[in-house]
Amino acid sequence: MPVHVKVNSPKVTYESDFIKAKYCYESSSATQHPDGRITINPYTLDMDVTTAAKIPRTGLMMVGWGGNNGTTFTGMCLANKHNLTWHSKVGEHKADFLGSVSMIGTFPVGLNEAGEEVFAPVRHMLPMLNPTEMEIDGWDISNMNLADGMKRAAVFDWELQEKLRSHMEHLKPRKAVFFQDFVAANQADRVNNVLTGSKFEQMEQIRADICDFKKEKNLDKVIILWVGNTERFSEIASGLNDTWENLEKAMKASAHEISPSTVYAAAAILEGCAFINGSPQNTLVPGILELAEKHKVMIVGDDLKTGQTKLKSVLMDYLVGAGLKPESIVSYNHLGNNDGKNLSAPQTFRSKEITKRGVVDDMVASNKELFAAGTGPQKPDHLVVIKYVPYVGDSKRAMDEYTSAIAMGGLNTLVIHNTCEDSLLAAPIMLDLVLFLELFQRMDVKVNGKKIHFEMGQVLGYWMKAPLHTMTNSLFRQRSCIENLVRAALSLPANNHLFLTKGPI
Ligand code: NAI
Numbered sequence: 001m002p003v004h005v006k007v008n009s010p011k012v013t014y015e016s017d018f019i020k021a022k023y024c025y026e027s028s029s030a031t032q033h034p035d036g037r038i039t040i041n042p043y044t045l046d047m048d049v050t051t052a053a054k055i056p057r058t059g060l061m062m063v064g065w066g067g068n069n070g071t072t073f074t075g076m077c078l079a080n081k082h083n084l085t086w087h088s089k090v091g092e093h094k095a096d097f098l099g100s101v102s103m104i105g106t107f108p109v110g111l112n113e114a115g116e117e118v119f120a121p122v123r124h125m126l127p128m129l130n131p132t133e134m135e136i137d138g139w140d141i142s143n144m145n146l147a148d149g150m151k152r153a154a155v156f157d158w159e160l161q162e163k164l165r166s167h168m169e170h171l172k173p174r175k176a177v178f179f180q181d182f183v184a185a186n187q188a189d190r191v192n193n194v195l196t197g198s199k200f201e202q203m204e205q206i207r208a209d210i211c212d213f214k215k216e217k218n219l220d221k222v223i224i225l226w227v228g229n230t231e232r233f234s235e236i237a238s239g240l241n242d243t244w245e246n247l248e249k250a251m252k253a254s255a256h257e258i259s260p261s262t263v264y265a266a267a268a269i270l271e272g273c274a275f276i277n278g279s280p281q282n283t284l285v286p287g288i289l290e291l292a293e294k295h296k297v298m299i300v301g302d303d304l305k306t307g308q309t310k311l312k313s314v315l316m317d318y319l320v321g322a323g324l325k326p327e328s329i330v331s332y333n334h335l336g337n338n339d340g341k342n343l344s345a346p347q348t349f350r351s352k353e354i355t356k357r358g359v360v361d362d363m364v365a366s367n368k369e370l371f372a373a374g375t376g377p378q379k380p381d382h383l384v385v386i387k388y389v390p391y392v393g394d395s396k397r398a399m400d401e402y403t404s405a406i407a408m409g410g411l412n413t414l415v416i417h418n419t420c421e422d423s424l425l426a427a428p429i430m431l432d433l434v435l436f437l438e439l440f441q442r443m444d445v446k447v448n449g450k451k452i453h454f455e456m457g458q459v460l461g462y463w464m465k466a467p468l469h470t471m472t473n474s475l476f477r478q479r480s481c482i483e484n485l486v487r488a489a490l491s492l493p494a495n496n497h498l499f500l501t502k503g504p505i
Pocket residue numbers: 063064065066067068069070139140141142176177178179183190227228229230231260261278279280303304305306307337338339342422423425426
């Protein structure tokens with residue numbers, strides 16, 4: 001996508017192959033003393049941020065391509081590529097990417113002569129991959145073609161499905177790595193497209209698939225995104241998956257506790273492809289983390305943050321930030337898609353419960369005045385319930401009650417009903433993850449000539465329920481992280497929102 005935003009500064013140079021920025025990183029460290037005093041130590045670092053300006057030919061491979069998220073994502077990209085329009089009972093619709101920060105978001109970039117804020121489209125700030133030019137492929141345990149998968153998902157309006165059919169019916173998922181024990185027994189009736197052989201041999205086949213896709217579509221880069229069923233957690237044990245050496249041996253021995261998602265992650269990393277875990281399970285076991293570190297491959301996890309949890313990360317920020325004390329959070333969901341069906345088993349529900357609950361922990365920990373010193377609970381009672389109700393299909397209903405202690409013995413209760421339309425919330429998020437990951441892969445940050453390794457799981461935490469290497473779950477702080485990294489690549493200071501002056505004095 002063309003860049004329409006130019007920074008007028010001697011600290012930024014736009015070359016044909018690179019955008020080079022001199023960036024002054026200002027931050028502080030803090031020392032907490034045993035007597036409660038805190039000393040703050042400001043520091044600055046001069047950084048060189050270089051972003052490759054040429055966008056590589058990029059492909060995305062989804063695990064679980066034939067499911068609701070996989071087919072909705074593919075249909076959304078194709079509908080935009082072919083400028084499709086369709087009618088629902090309320091009128092005509094045009095393909096769009098609503099819900100995507102990269103495609104529809106804006107960042108504030110300064111005040112104009114009238115003192116008003118100017119907002120630039122995010123996609124015009126740095127060269128970003130055009131989603132309509134991205135090649136898509138993937139795997140599924142069901143061999144159903146993508147057009148039939150889209151029909152089974154029942155997410156898009158019927159006229160749109162009809163218009164997409166010819167673009168999707170030739171798309172067929174590759175054979176999958178699948179071990180039944182990791183998902184609910186009720187998924188067995190989908191299985192007709194799976195690999196055989198040892199777990200290691202299956203991993204080798206996934207690697208071959210990646211190479212095949214790359215060659216067939218003449219790609220420079222492939223990103224792998226897990227949107228397969230939620231798996232149960234796998235056991236982490238020494239000698240099993242605690243190091244890459246042990247994990248490799250365990251795959252050769254087809255050890256029971258090695259999950260399908262871990263096999264895909266290993267294959268991705270060995271092929272130098274970034275891997276995003278869009279589901280809650282602990283795919284990224286220590287052996288995988290070690291392998292990714294060794295090969296300098298970016299990995300992102302866990303679990304897409306779409307509706308209920310996204311709002312939770314906003315409300316907790318608001319409540320705790322305002323000095324109110326959330327004492328009870330009760331989150332019900334019911335949904336009727338295949339994800340809901342799979343989550344009706346206790347072991348897969350447990351994985352989802354963990355990521356859905358964990359999102360409040362850092363905000364509770366951020367205010368010891370509220371939670372440690374006050375009266376009442378030291379952390380909120382927090383319940384998550386998920387029920388499978390086929391009738392509602394993909395239109396998940398999320399109902400939440402937040403009860404907070406307020407001044408002088410008062411109580412504040414918020415009750416929220418959210419009709420999520422799950423896959424239509426998830427698809428733009430999947431797109432953002434891929435587009436920003438691809439951009440940040442092209443970004444190189446150095447201090448005194450030494451490369452800084454930034455944790456992609458943390459940087460892309462805005463879209464994940466349980467970001468790998470979590471620093472914060474606060475949605476707006478997470479969004480600031482993305483915004484300020486883009487600004488750093490253009491030598492712009494982190495946005496301070498102070499408005500102390502209307503321009504240079
Ligand atoms: P889905 O059940 O419609 O799709 C999952 C697909 O994965 C199915 O087509 C299934 O056949 C396939 N599959 C299962 N195991 C596989 C394996 N080992 N290899 C290849 N394919 C495999 O579910 P949906 O709604 O698309 O969600 C996908 C995942 O994303 C779920 O884990 C869900 O919890 C997670 N998620 C979904 C969100 C949403 O809002 N839709 C948000 C956050 C996470």
